[in-house]
Amino acid sequence: MRVLIVEDEPLMAEAIRDGLRGEAIAADVAPDGVTALGLLGTHQYDIAVLDRDVPGPSGDEIARHIVDSCSGTPILMLTAADRLDDKASGFALGADDYLTKPFQLRELVLRLRALDRRRAHHRPPVREIGGLRVDPFRREVHRDGRFIALTRKQFAVLEVLVAAEGGVVSAEELLEKAWDENADPFTNAVRITVSALRKRLGEPWLIVTVPGVGYRVSG
Template identity: 50%
Template sequence: MLVVEDHEELAQTVAMGLRREGMAVDVALDGEAALDRTAVNDYDVVVLDRDLPGLHGDDVCGALTRAGYPARVLMLTAAATIDDKVTGLGLGADDYLPKPFAFAELVARIRALARRSRPALPPVLVHGDLRLDPATRIATRDGQRLPLSPKEFAVLELLLSARGAVVSAEQLLERGWDEFADPFTQTVKVTVSRLRRKLGDPPLIETVPQAGYRI
C-alpha cells in the first residue's frame, strides 16, 4: 500500500507500524510523488493525507478516480466535520479517518479496504488442513499454529489468495515487499524455502518452472 503524508516523521511511523502488521508499504511525502508512484505500482490501498502542500489531497484523490485507479483510498486528515467527510467521499475516497486516530482502527480499516480492492475473498483462507486468518495474523496446519515471520505470512497469504493460480516471484516481491526491495535479490526464493519447511508434509507449495509458485 501507499502512505501519502507530508509530515515525514508521522509517515515513517505509520509505515513502520503497518510493516510490522505484515503489509508492504511505500511512502510519498507530497501529491506529485503519490501520483508518480501510482503510475507505476498497483496498490491495494492508498492512505492519503488530505491537507497536502502543493498538490492537495483532494486533487490526488480526484486524479486517481478519473484515471480509474483500482486502489481503495482512505483519507487521513485533521478535517473531521460532516461537510469535510461528505466532500472527501464525494471525490472518490472509500473511507475517511480523522486525526488523531487509534492505530488499531487504522489497521482494521486498511484491511477491510484491501479485501474489497481485489476479487472478494473469505475472511479466513482455507486449503485442506491449512487455515490463515489475515485479521488475527494466525496461520495453522492440522490445528497447530505455524511460527511464521511477517514475510512468510505475507507470501502464504498471497499464494492462498490466488486460489491455485501461479504467482510469479516478481508479483510476490512487488506485493510482499516495499519499493526498496532489490529486484535481483533471492529473498523470495529464500522466503518460500523457509515457508515450505515450516508448512511440513505433505508439501503444499509447488514451483512452476519459469513461472512462479502456487498452492
C-alpha cells in the same frame, strides 16, 4: 497488501510506515503530491491513504487522479478535520473510507484490511486467450509468460478486446468503452492505439483487423 501513504509530516509518515510493516503490510511513503503521482504511475497499490493537506497536488487532487485512472484503487482519507461536511466532500471525491487525526494504528490496520477484503470480492477475472494473460486487477499483461508493459489506454483497449472472447469489436465500441465521453467520434485514435498495441504484443500478431467491421483477438 501494498499501500501508498501520502503524508507530509515526517514523523507521522515514518510511524505509519513502520507500524504497517510490523503488521506485514508493505507501505511506500510520499511526502507531497508530486511524489505521490509519480509512485502511482510506477507501481500498483492495493490502497491509497491520503492526507488531504499535503503540498503540491493536494490529497483531493490525488484522489481525483486515482478515480479518473479507473485503477479501482480504494482511497482512505486522513484529515485533522472531523466535521461532517469535510467527510462528505471527501466521499464525494471518491474516498472509500475516512479516518480523522489523531488515530490509533490498530484502527488504521483494521480499516485497511476491511478495504482490501471488500476489493478482493470485486476483483475482475483474469482472462487468457491465445497465450495472452490479462489481469485487470493488477493491470498486468503477459504473453507466453513474458511481461508486456502497456500504457493505460492500450491496456483499456486490450481489456475490451479480450473480454469479447474472440468476437469482433467495432471501432465505435472501443471508442465508447476505452475513451471518455468527450472523445471525437471521427478521430483515428482507435486505429493508432490498436496499431501500437499490436506491436507491443509482438509477433505473431494477436489482434486481427476485420475490414469494415472492427478488431478481434485471435486465439
